Amino acid sequence: MQYEGAIYRPPSEAYSLIVQATVGCTHNLCTFCPMYKEKQFKMKPFESVVADMEAARRFNRRVERIFFADGDALCMNTEKLSALLSAATEIFPECTRIGIYSRANHILSKSDEELATLRDKGLGIVYIGAESGSDEVLRRVKKGETAEQITTAVQRAENVGIKASVTFISGLGGKELMAEHAIKTGEMISKMGASYVGLLTLILDPIAPIYEQIQSGEFELLEPLDVMEELELMFEHADCSGETVFRSNHASNWLSLKGTLPHDKAEMLRQIRHAKANADTLRPEWQRGL
Numbered sequence: 252m253q254y255e256g257a258i259y260r261p262p263s264e265a266y267s268l269i270v271q272a273t274v275g276c277t278h279n280l281c282t283f284c285p286m287y288k289e290k291q292f293k294m295k296p297f298e299s300v301v302a303d304m305e306a307a308r309r310f311n312r313r314v315e316r317i318f319f320a321d322g323d324a325l326c327m328n329t330e331k332l333s334a335l336l337s338a339a340t341e342i343f344p345e346c347t348r349i350g351i352y353s354r355a356n357h358i359l360s361k362s363d364e365e366l367a368t369l370r371d372k373g374l375g376i377v378y379i380g381a382e383s384g385s386d387e388v389l390r391r392v393k394k395g396e397t398a399e400q401i402t403t404a405v406q407r408a409e410n411v412g413i414k415a416s417v418t419f420i421s422g423l424g425g426k427e428l429m430a431e432h433a434i435k436t437g438e439m440i441s442k443m444g445a446s447y448v449g450l451l452t453l454i455l456d457p458i459a460p461i462y463e464q465i466q467s468g469e470f471e472l473l474e475p476l477d478v479m480e481e482l483e484l485m486f487e488h489a490d491c492s493g494e495t496v497f498r499s500n501h502a503s504n505w506l507s508l509k510g511t512l513p514h515d516k517a518e519m520l521r522q523i524r525h526a527k528a529n530a531d532t533l534r535p536e537w538q539r540g541l
């Protein structure tokens with residue numbers, strides 16, 4: 252495999268074959284994200300991606316899942332992506348699911364018919380970084396998308412049978428917008444109907460532009476108990492009508508939660524409140540990581 256630069260994938264793709272179809276991120280302006288700052292976005296040639304998969308076939312007897320990297324590979328036009336999906340399932344006929352990162356605008360740019368075509372070619376799940384349900388938080392971190400656009404993109408993917416896994420970031424509003432970030436995120440989780448929701452916690456990384464805002468005092472980081480308060484408020488406003496699998500087991504989080512909304516909402520709220528009252532049960536700072 253001819254990878255360019257650091258490669259990232261969702262935690263649930265830990266055992267997947269990572270196929271780099273694009274390099275970097277088409278947006279790459281988010282202040283909190285250090286992942287692709289050293290890369291200039293480009294699409295890899297079709298023949299190069301197929302050659303990588305053929306090389307991987309020689310060393311892997313069985314590949315059940317494939318993940319197309321980098322940051323938002325769904326930006327590819329439907330014809331090219333459809334051809335890559337077909338090549339992947341031809342080379343790895345045992346593959347049961349192909350996943351991909353996407354920004355909301357790249358889902359919205361495709362018709363329902365195009366999304367259905369990608370589903371039929373093997374695309375089973377799309378990972379979307381929503382980050383916050385607050386438009387003001389999204390504006391400040393230069394996300395380049397609104398909460399409504401992200402919600403609509405998630406709904407459109409789910410409606411055609413492509414599962415959506417959506418990530419939010421605790422602490423992204425800082426102390427100033429903590430309540431708004433929590434409430435609007437909870438409301439967005441309720442509305443969008445994603446199959447999966449994951450939660451990370453903002454963590455310092457000198458490469459990320461937000462680091463300078465933190466150092467200057469412009470952005471005030473939340474303390475661990477502040478994050479528990481934010482979590483509690485978010486869950487109080489998360490009233491899902493359908494089933495949404497929730498996870499906060501990323502290494503950046505002080506508290507690991509696992510359950511399904513709305514069924515396990517009360518139990519996860521109980522765990523959050525217990526953590527608020529027993530700070531010594533939280534993950535130590537030295538154990539946290541990106």
